[in-house]
Amino acid sequence: MSDFVYAPPPDAPVILHQDEDVVFVDKPAGLLSVPGRGPDKADCMISRLARIYPDILLVHRLDLDTSGVMVFARTSAAQAHLGQQFEGRKTRKYYIARVAGHVDGTEGHVDLPLIVDWPNRPLQKVCHDTGRPAQTDWKLIRHEEGASRLRLTPLTGRSHQLRVHMLAIGHVILGDTLYATGDALGYPRLMLHAQSLRLKHPATGHSMTIAAPVPF
Structure with a gap:
C-alpha cells in the first residue's frame, strides 16, 4: 500500500435518484x-456532490475500491x-461479487466475527475471541471460467466484511x-459492486x- 497513488476517475457523479430529502448515486470504484x-485525497464522492447539492450530508460509506x-x-x-435505519x-443491501474458484453449493451463510488486524491495518481479520459479530449471506448466480459470480447480502456492516468473509471461505x-494473492490480483479493479439498496424514504x-x- 505504500506505493498507492490516489487517481480517482474524473467522471461527473451519476445520480440515480434525487429529491428534497435524499440523493442516491452510483459511486465508481x-x-x-x-x-x-x-x-491529495480531498477529491471524493461527497465533495463532488456538494458542488451540485450544497446541503449534502453523509449517511454511510463504501470502500474506495x-x-x-x-x-x-x-x-x-x-x-x-x-x-x-442503517x-x-x-x-437491505445487495452486492455482486466475482470470486476466485467455483464455490460449492448454491447458497450459504458466513458467521465469523471480525476485528482490525492492528499490525497490518487497515486490514481486518477473523477473531473468535475479540471480534465483533459479522454475518453475510451468499447466493450463487453462476460459475464462470475459474470464478464464481455471487450475490452477497451483508446482515451486519463491519469494515471489509464481504472481503474478509469471502477470503475466509476460500474464495x-x-x-x-488488500486480501488477494497470485492470479486473483490480475484484474483492473476490485470485483465488488453495491448493486441495490432498499430503505424507507x-x-x-x-x-x-x-x-x-x-x-463487470
Missing part, C-alpha cells in the same frame, strides 16, 4: 466516499432517519489488492429500492 488524509449505490441526505432530519439494520474477491416512509448496473 477508485473514488473515496469522504476525504482521506492529506490534500467498491462501486455502487450510495445514499446521501439533504436535511439533518433525513440524515438522522437514514442513520437510524444502525438498526432496517436497510477471495478478484482484484482485491425518510420523509414519506415509503419503501424504495435503488439499483445501479453492474460494471
